[in-house]
Amino acid sequence: MGFLDRFRGASYFSPMTQVVLVGFVCFLCPGMFNALNGMGGGGQVDRTTGNNANTALYCTFIIFGVLGGAIVNLCGVRWTIFGSGLTYALYSSSYIYLNHTGNGAFTIAAGAILGIGAGILWAAQGMIMVSYPREEEKGRYIAVFWIIFNMGGMLGGILPFAINYHSTKDSLSDGVYIAFVVLECIGAALGLALAPPAKVVREDGSSVVLVKYTSVRIEAVEILKLFMNPMMLALLPMCFASNFFYSYQFGPINGSIFNIRTRGFNNIFYWGAQMIGAYALSFLLDNQRMTRRTRGIIALAIVAVFFNVVWGGTLKLQQKYTHGPLPNGETTDYPGGLIDFLESKRAAGPIILYTLHGVGDALYQNLAYWVIGSLTNDGQKLSRYAGFYKGIQSLGATVAWQLDAKSVSYMNQLIGNWVLLAISMFPMFYVVYTLKDHSEEPTDTKPTNYYDEEEKA
Template sequence: MTDSKPTLGSSDDGSTRGMKRIWYRTTLFNAFIIGGVGFMAPGLWNAMNSLGAGGAESPYLINAANALVFSLMGFLCLFGGPIANRIGMNWTLLLGAVGYPVYSAALYTNNRFGNEWFVLVGAIACGLSAGLFWASEGAVALGYPEPAKRGQYMNIWLWFRTGGPLLGSAIVLGLNHSASSKSKGKVGSETYLIFVALQCLAVPLAIFLTRPEKVQRSDGSKVKIVVQDSWRAEMLELWKLSHRKDIMLLLPVFWASYFNQYEGNFETYYFGVRARALIGFVAYLGTLISSWSISRILDYRMLSIKSRLTYTFYYVIFLHILAWIYGWVVQEQFTKMSPSYDWSDKGFTKGLFVVILWEFSRQALQNWLYYFLSTMTDNISELSRLSGILRGQESFSQAVSFGLNTRDWYGGRVPLAVNTILLGLAVLPTWFVLRDHQPIEHDRSDDNLTHLHDEEQHPEKFIDNTRKGDIVVGETSVTR
C-alpha cells in the first residue's frame, strides 16, 4: 500500500522527483507508533495514578516512589536529547518503554503481598526509562509532522497518550465497581496484571519508528537534522540551549504546568475506590476534549502562528483561573467536612468537577507549551533538546510535588497554595518570551533553501535533503 504522491528529493523550485511515499515512513504512521507506545506505557501508568496514589490505600509510599521516579526522570530527560541524537530515536523510544511494566509489577507485589522494596526498584527502573521516553517522544511529536499540521498531529499523539489512561480507567472501573468498593481502600490486585501485560507490548512497537532522515512528509518538506560529531559536542549544545534567555524565562511555567500532584491525595482523602475509578475515567474524557479544542485553534490557518500562540495563551490563563478558584472553594468545604464520597452520594459531583477542571486546564497548557517550543526551530536535533529540557524541568517539579504530598499538610492547603503561587509567578515571564518570540513560519519551499540558519547560526550545517540519506555531522556531510 503506497501513496502515489512523490515527496522525496525536492528541488529548489519546490518540485519533487519521482519517488513514491511509503506508508510506514509517513508522518501519520509515525504518529500512530509514537501514540501507541504512549498509549500503553505512560498512558496506563497515568491511569493507575489517576486512581490516586497508584490505587493504594495510603498515598504516602507511592508518593515517595513517584518522587524518586520523577527525580531520575528529570535528569534523563535533560540528557535524553543528546542520547537520542546519538543512538537514534527508535532505540531511545524502545529503552524509554522498558521501565514502565517493571513499575506496574512492583505495584502489584505491593498490593498483593505488601512488598515495599520492589516498589523502589520499580521506581528507579521507571524513572530512568521514562526520561528517555519523554525526550524522544516530544522530539518526534514536534519534529516529524508537516509544519502546517503540527497541532493536528500533536493532538493525535496526545489523544493516544490520553487514551491509555482512559482505557486503563475503564479497566479499573470494570474491576472495581462492586458495592464492596464503595468505601476507601485499595484496588483489586488483578488490575495491575492487565496493566503489566499491556505495557510489555509497548517495547517491541517502538522499534517500528522511522528514523528522522527517512520520514516522508505529505508536503515534500524534510525533517532537518544536525548531528553533532561527538558526545561532548552534544552536551555543549545542550548547555548553550539551557542558558538561553528565553528558556530561562520559561522555567517557571515548565515547573508550574505539572506541579499539581496533590490531585492524587485529593482523591484518596475524599473518595471511595470505585468513585476514584470513575473520576479517573471521566477526567480523561475532559482531557481529550481539552486537547482537541486547543489544537484546533493552534492549527487555524486564518491566523498567523504568533496570533494563535497569543490567543491560546490568554485562553490557558482563563482556564487556570477558573479551575483554581473552584478548586479552592471545594477544598475548603471538604477540609471542614472530611467526607468519604461514593459515586452515589450527593457531594460526589462537586469533587469530580474539581479534578476535571484541573485536568482540562493542565492539558491545555501542555498542548500550548509543546506547540510553542515547536515554533522555535525546525531542526529535530534541537527539538529533542528542547523537549528534553521541558520534560526534565516538569519532572523535577513533579518530584518535588510528590515529595510535598507525602504529608497531610492541613487538609491540602499547603500544596494548593504552592501550586497557586507557582502558576501566578509563571504568567509574566512566559508573556515576556511570547511577546518577543518570532515563530518559524515557512512553507514547503523553505525547506530547500540553504541560506536559513539553525540553532548555531551556521547555514552550512543544514542538511541538503535533495540527496536521499544525507545527514550532517558537525560541519561534515556524510551519506548513510
C-alpha cells in the same frame, strides 16, 4: 484539509503515521502510568509508598529528562523507546509485590528506574511530535498525539473501575496491576515499529531530518548551552509548574474524597476531557489567519482565565475537608465520608471539577509544546528542548510529590499550585510575544551516526 483527513492516505513513512505510532506507545506506557497515579498512591490506601516512588522517579527523571535528548540523538528513537517502555512495566509490577509483602522498597527502586526510562522516552516523543510536522500543522499533530495518549488514561480508568466495581477494599487488586503490566509490554514492543527518522518524509517531499551529525562531545556542549539559552531560561517556570499539580489532583482530590471504584470512574472523565481540550485548542494554534504571536497570546489568555476559574472552584471544595483516608482506618473528614459516583447529588460537583482539571492540563501542556515547537524546526534541537522541558518539569513534580508525602496541608498544596501557575504565565507571555511567524531552519547537513545506524537496521 480537515482534522481527520490527515489520517487518510498516510503512508508508513509519513509524519502523521509516526506521530500516531508514538501516540500509541504513550497510550500503553505513560498512559497506563498516569491512570495508576491518578488512583492516588498508585491505588494503595496508604499513599506514602506511591508518593516516595514518585519522588524517586522524578529525581532520576530530572537528570535523564535533560540528558534524554542527547541520548536519543546518539542512539535513535526505536531502541530507546523500546527499552524505556519496559521500565513502565517494571514499575506497575512492583505494586503486585507491594500488595503481598507490604514492603515498598522495590516500588521505590522501580520508580527510580522508571525515571530513567521516562526521561528518554519523552525526549524522543517530543522530538517526533514537534519536529516531524510542518509549521502550520504543529498544533494538530500535538492534538492528535494528546488524544491518543490520553485514551490510555481513559482505559486505565476503566480497568480499575470495572475490576474493583464490587470491591470493598481501598487498594487495587493484583488483576488490575497485571493488566497494566501486559499493556505496557505491548507498548514497549510497539516502539520497534517506528520508522528511522531519516526515512520519514512530509507530504511536500521534504525530509524531517536535516541536521544530521552528532557526537557525545557535541551533545554535551549543546546540553550545557540549554542553561544559557534565554528562551529556555524564560520557560523555566512553565516547565517547573507543568506537572506540579498532578500530586494535588490525584491525591488530595481524587484519592481523598472518592472511594476506590469512583477514582477509576473519575479518571475516565479526567483523561477523556484532556482529549477534548487538546482538540479544541489545536484549531486556534494552527489558525493561519492570525500571526503566530497573536495565536499564542490568545491561547495563553484562555489558559490563564481557565486555570483561575477552576482553581477558584477547587478552593471552595478544599475548604470542606483536611484529609483523606488514613492508614489507621480513619476515613476522610469530607462531609458525608467518601463519595461514590452513584450518589449523584454529592458526586456531581466534585467529579465535574476534577474533570475540568483534566481540561486545564491539556490546555497547558499543549500550549507548552506548541511554544517549544515554535522556537525551531531543527529536530535535534527540539529533542534537547523537549528533554529540558521534561527534566525541569520533573524537578517540579519531585517537590510536589514530596509535599504530599510529608503531609503538607491540602490547603497549602492548593495555594502553592495556584501561585506557581500564575507566576509561569508572565515569562510565557514574553516568549510568546517574541515568536516569529517562521521558526529558524536547520542548516547542517553532514552525515550522522545514529540515523545511518537506524536506517541500516
